[in-house]
Amino acid sequence: MDAAHLLPLLGVLLVILPLLRNSEAEPASTSSAILYLFGVWFGLVLLSAMFSRLLKEQNLLKEQKELDQEQGDAP
Amino acid sequence: MVGFNMLIVVCLAYVVLLFVIAFFADRRAALGKLGWLQSPIVYTLSLSIYCTAWTFYGAVGNAARSGLEFVTIYLGPTLVMVGWLWIVRKLVRIGKTQRITSIADLISSRYGKSNLLGVLVTLLAVVGTTPYIALQLQSVTLSFAVFADRAPERVSSGWDLPDLNATALWVAAGLALFTVLFGTRNLDANERHHGVVTAIAFEAIVKLIALLAVGIFVVWGVASGPSDILARIDASPIANWELRPGRWAGLIFLSAAAFLCLPRMFQVMVVENTDERNVLTASWAFPLYLLLMSLFVVPIAVVGLDLMPAGSNPDLFVLTLPLSQGQDGLALLSFLGGFSSATSMVIVAAIALSTMVSNHIVMPIWLAATTTGATVSGDVRQVVLMARRISIGAVLALGYAYFRYSGGGTALAAIGLISFTGVVQVLPAMLGGIFWRRATRVGAAGGLIVGFIVWGYTLFLPSIGGANILPETVMLSGPWGLGWLRPQALFGIAGLDPVVHALIWSMVLNTLVFCLGSLLSFPTPLERLQGVQFVNIFEHSTGPRGWTKSGVESEDLLVMSQRILGPEQAQRLFQHEAQAQGKAGFLPDTSPDFLELLERELAGSVGAATAHAMIGQITGSARVSVEDLLAVADETAQILEYSSQLEAKSAELGRTARQLREANEKLTELSVQKDAFLSQISHELRTPMTSIRAFSEILRDMEGMTPVDQRRYSSIIHDETIRLTRLLDDLLDLSVLENGQVVLNEAPVRLHDVIERAVSASSQAQTTQILKVRRDTASEMVTLVTDSGRLSQVFINLIANARKYCAAPDPQLTIKVRKYETRVEVDFVDNGQGIPTKSQSLIFEKFSRLSDHAAAGGAGLGLAICREIMTNLGGTIAYLPGQGGAAFRVSLNLKQVV
Numbered sequence: 001m002d003a004a005h006l007l008p009l010l011g012v013l014l015v016i017l018p019l020l021r022n023s024e025a026e027p028a029s030t031s032s033a034i035l036y037l038f039g040v041w042f043g044l045v046l047l048s049a050m051f052s053r054l055l056k057e058q059n060l061l062k063e064q065k066e067l068d069q070e071q072g073d074a075p
Numbered sequence: 076m077v078g079f080n081m082l083i084v085v086c087l088a089y090v091v092l093l094f095v096i097a098f099f100a101d102r103r104a105a106l107g108k109l110g111w112l113q114s115p116i117v118y119t120l121s122l123s124i125y126c127t128a129w130t131f132y133g134a135v136g137n138a139a140r141s142g143l144e145f146v147t148i149y150l151g152p153t154l155v156m157v158g159w160l161w162i163v164r165k166l167v168r169i170g171k172t173q174r175i176t177s178i179a180d181l182i183s184s185r186y187g188k189s190n191l192l193g194v195l196v197t198l199l200a201v202v203g204t205t206p207y208i209a210l211q212l213q214s215v216t217l218s219f220a221v222f223a224d225r226a227p228e229r230v231s232s233g234w235d236l237p238d239l240n241a242t243a244l245w246v247a248a249g250l251a252l253f254t255v256l257f258g259t260r261n262l263d264a265n266e267r268h269h270g271v272v273t274a275i276a277f278e279a280i281v282k283l284i285a286l287l288a289v290g291i292f293v294v295w296g297v298a299s300g301p302s303d304i305l306a307r308i309d310a311s312p313i314a315n316w317e318l319r320p321g322r323w324a325g326l327i328f329l330s331a332a333a334f335l336c337l338p339r340m341f342q343v344m345v346v347e348n349t350d351e352r353n354v355l356t357a358s359w360a361f362p363l364y365l366l367l368m369s370l371f372v373v374p375i376a377v378v379g380l381d382l383m384p385a386g387s388n389p390d391l392f393v394l395t396l397p398l399s400q401g402q403d404g405l406a407l408l409s410f411l412g413g414f415s416s417a418t419s420m421v422i423v424a425a426i427a428l429s430t431m432v433s434n435h436i437v438m439p440i441w442l443a444a445t446t447t448g449a450t451v452s453g454d455v456r457q458v459v460l461m462a463r464r465i466s467i468g469a470v471l472a473l474g475y476a477y478f479r480y481s482g483g484g485t486a487l488a489a490i491g492l493i494s495f496t497g498v499v500q501v502l503p504a505m506l507g508g509i510f511w512r513r514a515t516r517v518g519a520a521g522g523l524i525v526g527f528i529v530w531g532y533t534l535f536l537p538s539i540g541g542a543n544i545l546p547e548t549v550m551l552s553g554p555w556g557l558g559w560l561r562p563q564a565l566f567g568i569a570g571l572d573p574v575v576h577a578l579i580w581s582m583v584l585n586t587l588v589f590c591l592g593s594l595l596s597f598p599t600p601l602e603r604l605q606g607v608q609f610v611n612i613f614e615h616s617t618g619p620r621g622w623t624k625s626g627v628e629s630e631d632l633l634v635m636s637q638r639i640l641g642p643e644q645a646q647r648l649f650q651h652e653a654q655a656q657g658k659a660g661f662l663p664d665t666s667p668d669f670l671e672l673l674e675r676e677l678a679g680s681v682g683a684a685t686a687h688a689m690i691g692q693i694t695g696s697a698r699v700s701v702e703d704l705l706a707v708a709d710e711t712a713q714i715l716e717y718s719s720q721l722e723a724k725s726a727e728l729g730r731t732a733r734q735l736r737e738a739n740e741k742l743t744e745l746s747v748q749k750d751a752f753l754s755q756i757s758h759e760l761r762t763p764m765t766s767i768r769a770f771s772e773i774l775r776d777m778e779g780m781t782p783v784d785q786r787r788y789s790s791i792i793h794d795e796t797i798r799l800t801r802l803l804d805d806l807l808d809l810s811v812l813e814n815g816q817v818v819l820n821e822a823p824v825r826l827h828d829v830i831e832r833a834v835s836a837s838s839q840a841q842t843t844q845i846l847k848v849r850r851d852t853a854s855e856m857v858t859l860v861t862d863s864g865r866l867s868q869v870f871i872n873l874i875a876n877a878r879k880y881c882a883a884p885d886p887q888l889t890i891k892v893r894k895y896e897t898r899v900e901v902d903f904v905d906n907g908q909g910i911p912t913k914s915q916s917l918i919f920e921k922f923s924r925l926s927d928h929a930a931a932g933g934a935g936l937g938l939a940i941c942r943e944i945m946t947n948l949g950g951t952i953a954y955l956p957g958q959g960g961a962a963f964r965v966s967l968n969l970k971q972v973v
């Protein structure tokens with residue numbers, strides 16, 4: 001859950017990163033910039049999908065636990 | 076070659092398909108089979124209205140002009156969705172628990188249900204969205220023009236096809252029709268439009284496939300694969316683009332903020348959200364959608380610059396490139412993609428804006444104008460729906476007017492970002508509202524106004540004005556020669572990109588005023604309550620109460636709710652609540668809990684501010700008690716936990732006490748009735764007995780009586796015995812029914828026949844008054860299995876009652892039949908005085924006659940018998956309050972017809 005909270009910060013960092021490089025000293029080709037950006041983008045999608053899967057499982061577990069507790073309380 | 080006519084046909088066919096999809100989705104939803112309608116996929120796809128025609132066509136043009144900068148527009152929303160745990164989750168939860176209907180409603184509800192803020196945000200949204208709608212109209216007409224320019228008809232028949240204004244007008248009218256049909260069908264209590272959302276999800280697929288198809292054609296059809304494309308990119312003029320740091324960071328922020336603040340995005344993301352878990356899927360699926368949408372943008376731009384003649388509009392490459400390569404089918408698909416991007420945006424934007432306008436502008440004015448207040452009878456829903464329909468028309472007309480005024484020129488292309496910048500002025504008030512408890516109405520209003528003015532002055536007016544609105548001298552040296560007030564170089568900071576300049580200044584000043592205003596002003600109690608509920612939405616979803624108990628009649632509330640929610644839904648809500656409180660019938664106690672719930676239900680239809688005002692009109696003022704404020708002041712987890720336990724217990728106790736009290740009251744009343752019953756029955760028996768005895772004595776003792784007198788006296792005796800027999804029959808009938816010994820002759824029968832028989836039977840009785848019976852025979856064609864004789868006995872009784880007691884000068888009885896899946900309801904409503912609330916629970920008891928005068932004739936057994944019959948038939952009969960007259964509802968289970 002905490003890691004999922006941090007994901008957008010990582011995203012912002014990676015997306016802002018191109019601003020830091022000195023383009024005059026070492027000009028980058030547009031094609032590599034495209035590959036970098038879309039790579040970062042796809043990475044974010046994958047990580048987000050992974051987290052959402054984890055969260056879903058966690059929620060299921062939690063619901064199950066609550067259910068168990070309720071049943072445990074009943075008798 | 077795709078002809079212009081063909082294009083029209085395809086377009087119409089596509090629109091018809093949309094209508095069909097929306098219609099069937101609406102029908103499914105109406106039948107309660109939601110199923111895939113609320114799946115995460117549909118939710119994710121509906122978010123794609125972020126990608127309008129501006130992005131569908133404009134992204135390629137943007138890439139051709141300024142290289143990779145176009146991705147910033149998609150990276151912002153990607154970051155927001157990836158970080159959904161921060162903001163989106165909170166917004167969705169608040170939207171659901173507070174029944175938020177629009178972004179204006181969110182802001183107004185958070186800041187103490189202030190209507191001023193609702194109006195401000197609504198105005199901002201209308202001003203910010205109108206140019207955007209114009210932009211959509213422009214893109215559709217331009218894409219039409221592309222085909223029309225090449226159409227053979229133009230050469231052969233001299234037909235002047237590309238009349239852009241007429242095309243735009245037709246498109247606007249068609250969109251208004253669609254939106255009115257599916258966006259304002261009903262006043263849904265939670266403001267969801269399944270038909271529209273499904274149609275939009277379908278359009279999302281169309282535009283994605285269209286853009287991917289063009290991209291794949293460009294990469295593998297024109298170029299020879301990815302590596303070739305990458306080489307071409309580096310060789311093309313696009314490779315010379317420069318990364319402008321200010322614009323790069325600024326636009327990412329701007330698009331992220333706009334994604335949250337755009338009225339249409341708020342509509343699909345929060346209002347139309349059916350399940351919070353859908354956000355979980357959308358958190359990765361929507362960024363993926365954006366990724367796919369922008370994947371081929373640069374390749375298309377590069378190949379377009381390469382192949383198309385110099386000077387051709389790069390905004391239309393998606394369309395012109397396939398056409399120039401002879402790929403007419405592909406061009407057509409791409410046209411549909413652009414068309415669907417434009418239509419879906421306009422439809423949702425129109426719905427969102429019309430909701431705001433009707434809830435925050437029209438309804439308050441209407442409420443203030445109708446001095447009679449919220450309790451008069453009549454249906455408000457029609458007013459709200461009509462307001463929405465007119466607003467939809469007005470919004471589209473505004474968009475069209477803007478399109479005509481701006482001349483549809485290139486000036487419009489820049490409007491996307493300008494519009495974004497205007498709309499994001501809501502951001503400080505919104506984020507402050509959900510994260511900062513100390514934020515106040517004064518701060519929010521001040522921030523909004525300042526941000527709006529700065530945006531208008533530095534960006535909006537310079538963009539549309541030309542020399543008419545802001546003269547050249549003002550642009551160059553500031554108003555009155557004050558250089559530091561130059562619209563595009565405020566405070567002497569020159570040289571910035573105009574959009575970034577406006578964004579920075581408007582956001583900084585907006586936030587500054589918002590914070591200062593909040594710190595310097597003091598929140599009202601209601602603001603505090605709402606603030607805690609919004610900020611701590613995950614800690615305790617049920618917050619402190621905004622209403623304290625007051626001596627309000629729940630019947631008044633029912634009358635009002637029926638007008639907004641519709642009779643069925645309001646009655647169901649009231650009945651359900653009454654049951655939860657342990658009461659029978661339709662009128663629950665007006666506890667603070669109930670008022671809170673009711674207000675939230677109403678807010679789902681007309682917005683928080685209006686709902687609050689309407690309930691306030693009935694209950695008096697909204698009072699917040701000291702306990703409520705204490706609950707806000709200290710809220711450590713234990714205390715909350717403890718108090719919520721106490722609350723649950725006291726609610727339980729309250730319920731039991733209420734039940735006991737009610738039982739006790741009923742017992743007392745019953746015992747009084749029992750005495751009354753005995754004296755009544757002795758009286759009823761005694762009167763005929765006395766006259767029988769008297770006349771039989773006359774017959775026995777009088778000598779020389781004429782045969783005429785003899786006959787007259789004996790017939791009096793006969794009549795009186797008949798009266799006695801009838802009374803005894805009724806009593807017998809009642810006791811048989813009560814003991815459940817009755818034999819029912821159940822058979823399939825049409826409700827219509829039963830009602831018909833009842834109406835004609837009761838009209839044969841001696842008629843002193845003419846009772847007009849209004850029916851809807853079509854709805855009566857329901858077949859059910861029941862004892863038709865017994866059922867018609869009930870109906871006859873109800874009709875006879877209406878005949879006897881309805882005191883209106885022109886008595887009328889309305890019989891309404893409504894069929895549900897498992898039961899059927901028959902309402903008998905007359906236009907008389909109705910029955911006072913305190914007597915409503917008594918009328919079904921034996922010998923309860925409300926009017927003392929014996930003119931009524933019966934012994935007061937009729938309704939008691941009716942109730943017993945209905946119990947035996949497996950149904951119910953109940954008094955229905957708040958219908959304007961006496962009203963009874965007979966409800967029967969529908970048994971399977973064998």
